[in-house]
Amino acid sequence: MEHRASVIENLGEVRAMIKRHKRNDLLFAGLGLLCLMLGLVTLMLLFWQLIADGYPKFTLDFLTEFPSRHASRAGLLSAWTGSLLVMTVTFVTAVPIGVAAGLYLEEYAPKNWFTDLIEINVSNLAGVPSIIYGLLALGLFVYMLGFGQSILTAGLTLALLILPIVIVSTREAIRAIPVSIREAAYGVGATKWQVVYDHVFKYSYGGILTGVIIGMSRALGETAPIITIGALTFIAFLPPAPITAEPPFLNFEWLSSGFTVMPIQMFNWLSRPDHAFHINAAATGALIIVVTLLMNGAAIWMRYKIRKNIKW
Amino acid sequence: MANVTTPIKAEARDLNFFYSNGARALKGISMPLYENKITALIGPSGCGKSTFLRCFNRMHDLYPGNKYQGQIVMHPDNTNVLDAGVDPIEVRMRISMVFQKPNPFPKSIYENVAYGLRVRGENNKRIMDDKVEEALKGAALWNEVKDRLHDLAFNLSGGQQQRLCIARALATDPEIMLFDEPTSALDPIATANIEELMVELRSKLTILVVTHNMQQAARVSDYTAYMYLGELIEYNDTDKIFTTPSRKETEDYITGKFG
CATH class of the missing domain: 1.10.287 (Helix Hairpins)
Known part of the structure; x- marks a missing residue:
């Protein structure tokens, strides 16, 4: 010893x-x-x-008034409706495409140099400066496809921007599912699609949702690509309403309407010499941050609710 | 060895298996599985017993680059389950599997058992209810869960979860059931339950079980195969393997001189 x-x-x-x-x-x-x-x-x-x-602009009027050359009367109405509509387009396009791409890459794609290349590129795309997306969209959506400087163009641009985030988070959520669960499903004779639909997708959608919301909250605050594609900075009208009283009840004219969004409105007000407008800008900034925080909070809450029943 | 009248349910013929990295994990294995008997595979870690087991339901197909050579023929229809023309899904419908760690789906007890039926397109609630009950009874779990079929499977104990996995594998009336070290994650009482269950299930189907635990092989199996480094060293009645093995290597392993 x-x-x-x-x-x-x-x-x-x-x-x-x-x-x-x-x-x-x-x-x-x-x-x-x-x-x-x-x-x-x-x-x-x-x-x-x-x-x-x-603080002085935390009033209901601020949300129901159009912008004005009088700082005290100027409001966010056209900006927040613009943001809402643009985000709708972004959500409707980025989520199905991103989730499907992630599922395909993780579950179906053969593992070879080509998919490795795609994988590296998808990760890199998440780091590309957003103004590059704006330039791409200006060439592709505005001029080549002729969508103009519209809500559709903006929504698609932001969809491209958050697509890598959605794809990467989808893949991560899928990878968290243990091999043993897949083998159990295959073991009773399930096909690949049955495994993907009944198990992989159902157990990972909490994680996917989190990625989607984080992507959406990033899109909400994006300014550079929206300016590049030519969003207007002073809009005193609303796009045509998407829902109408008469059949067919849905109206898609709003897609081609000009628009502004909250960060651009904020930028516009900030660039004015009159200090009174800076108060509006600050209030807008606070609103964007609050909405972003709420979205992230919702993501955390939903993930918790969904994960509660899944232990591995 | 075996009684000549015992029918053969399946048979490996000169089976070789190669992992995608080129490693040859099984070397020319030929052995029969007797119908309504329990066959145990024993051997030290890495000897290929799990690899062999997973050939029977083509589990290796899930990972690219793996290669089988040789045959596993099922009787009485003489289907070679390894044939490229035979769909692995069809094979898995005839040969079900219970895994090392209990792996219930994060679904209800009922849905876990019913999943194999759903996969086959069964939608009739009456038939489903009956089959689920029958499978849970077959897995000796019915009395413990009949009042909470729609609870989450994760709320069961480890041993109950493993019996649930057996019920899931049983619900579709398989001909062969594969057990891959089914009790290695369980306590002794749960282990005893599972072993008892396996012996009961023998009357309904043919069982192949991989076990790390020689006493378990001795307790439950009718036949035992000793494998080492991808080769089948000896295959015989369990009694003979454990009392009068014909090969020196087998004797060294079962007496604990090695492994």
């Missing part, structure tokens, strides 16, 4: 060493906390500043 004897002999030294090592532990924990706080506190302060600046 030479080994034990040696520890006892140097007990003081060993204890000092352990103490030293634990100090490093503590040091790193402290450093990490500091970094975390730096980010969080900065964000909180910025958010607080927005709220404080925009």
Whole structure:
């Protein structure tokens, strides 16, 4: 028992060493906390500043008025309806395409250099500056396909922008399903599509939904690509209503309507010299942040609700 | 060895198996599975016993690049389940499987058992109810779950979950049931339940079981095969394997000198 004897002999030294090592532990924990706080506190302060600046405009009128050259009367009506309609187009196109692409890549695509290439590209696309998407959309949607500077163009552009996010999060959600569950389904004689539809999709849609919402909240705040495709900055009208009182009740004219969105309205107000408009801009910024936070909160809540019944 | 009158349910003939990396995991295995008997596969880790088992329901087809060579012929229809022209889905409808760790779906108890029927397009609720009840009874789980069929399967204990997986595999009336170390994740009491169940199921179907536990093979099986490094070393009546093995390697393994 030479080994034990040696520890006892140097007990003081060993204890000092352990103490030293634990100090490093503590040091790193402290450093990490500091970094975390730096980010969080900065964000909180910025958010607080927005709220404080925009406070006078936290009224219902602000949501029901069109923009105006009088700062005090100017509102967000055309901007938030524009945002809502653009987001609708984005959702309707990006979600089915992104989820289907993710499912295909994960479940059906053969694993070879070509799919590897696609995989790397999809991940890289998530990092491409958004203005590049704007330029692409200007060439493709506005000029080549002739969609004009419309809600449709904006929605499709943002759909392209968030497609990588939807695809990547779909794949991650699918990968979280254990092999044993797939094998169990195949084991009773299920076809690939039965496995995908009855199991893979059903157990992963909480994760997919989270990715979709995170993508949508990113799209909500995007400004650069929307400016590039030529959104208007001053709109005192609403697009034709999507729902009508007479049959066929649905009207798609709004798709080709000119529009503005909240971040562009904010940008417009900020660029005015009159300080009164800056209050409007701050209020808009606060609203965008609140909506984004609500969307992310909803994503977390839904994931929790869905994951609650799934344990692996 | 076996009684000449015992009918053969399935038979491996000169079976070789290669993983996608080229590794040869099974080397020329030939052995019969006798009808309504339990055959155990024993051997040290990595000897190929699970690989062999998973050939029977073409589980290896799920991963690209794996290659079979040789035949596994089912009787009485003489279908070679490894034939490229035979759909693995058809094979899995005849040969079901119970896995190492209980792997119920995150669905209700009822839906877990019914899934194999749903896959076959069964929609009639009466038939489904009957089959689910029959399967749960067959898996000795009915009395414990009959009042909560629509609870989540995850709320069951580990042993109950494994019996649920047996019920799921049983619901579609398979001819052969494969067990891949079915008790390795279970406590001794649950293990005893599963072993008892396997012996009961023998009257309905043919069983092939991989086990890491030699005592388990001795307790439940009628025939035992000892595998080592992808080869079938010895195959005989379980009693003979454990009392008078003919090969030195088998004796070394069962007496614990090795493995």
